[in-house]
Amino acid sequence: xxxxxxxxxxxxxxxxxxxxxxxxxxxxxxxxxxxxxxxxxxxxxxxxxxxxxxxxxxxxxxxxxxxxxxxxxxxxxxxxxxxxxxxxxxxxxxxxxxxxxxxxxxxxxxxxxxxxxxxxxxxxxxxxxxxxxxxxxxxxxxxxxxxx
Numbered sequence: 093x094x095x096x097x098x099x100x101x102x103x104x105x106x107x108x109x110x111x112x113x114x115x116x117x118x119x120x121x122x123x124x125x126x127x128x129x130x131x132x133x134x135x136x137x138x139x140x141x142x143x144x145x146x147x148x149x150x151x152x153x154x155x156x157x158x159x160x161x162x163x164x165x166x167x168x169x170x171x172x173x174x175x176x177x178x179x180x181x182x183x184x185x186x187x188x189x190x191x192x193x194x195x196x197x198x199x200x201x202x203x204x205x206x207x208x209x210x211x212x213x214x215x216x217x218x219x220x221x222x223x224x225x226x227x228x229x230x231x232x233x234x235x236x237x238x239x240x
Contacts, residue, residue: 112147155205
């Protein structure tokens with residue numbers, strides 16, 4: 093049965109990674125399923141965080157590679173881009189805290205890359221937001237026990 097959980101950790105990583113890109117999927121469901129199957133909560137949470145974080149950085153990279161011309165071809169006007177750039181400039185890397193939010197979080201990561209918001213600061217805030225998300229889920233599920 094241990095081998096099944098080993099495969100589950102790999103699946104959790106792949107699913108968490110994919111969920112942080114443009115694939116519409118919830119890594120939360122995978123984490124809860126792993127915890128329900130008896131996975132080690134500390135390993136499962138760590139795997140979900142790392143997979144989702146690396147997926148978020150991939151989305152940031154996709155945004156960074158995007159060109160203004162591509163946006164124009166997709167029907168996005170210069171005025172719209174300027175308006176969004178103003179909002180991104182206002183919040184900066186802290187906007188990456190919200191990259192965990194389903195559906196729009198992936199867009200935030202792409203937009204942060206597109207506007208070339210400072211990578212390391214963005215990565216830090218992204219890691220904090222995504223970590224908090226999975227830790228909270230594990231606490232709600234009752235799998236993590238922190239003793240002080």
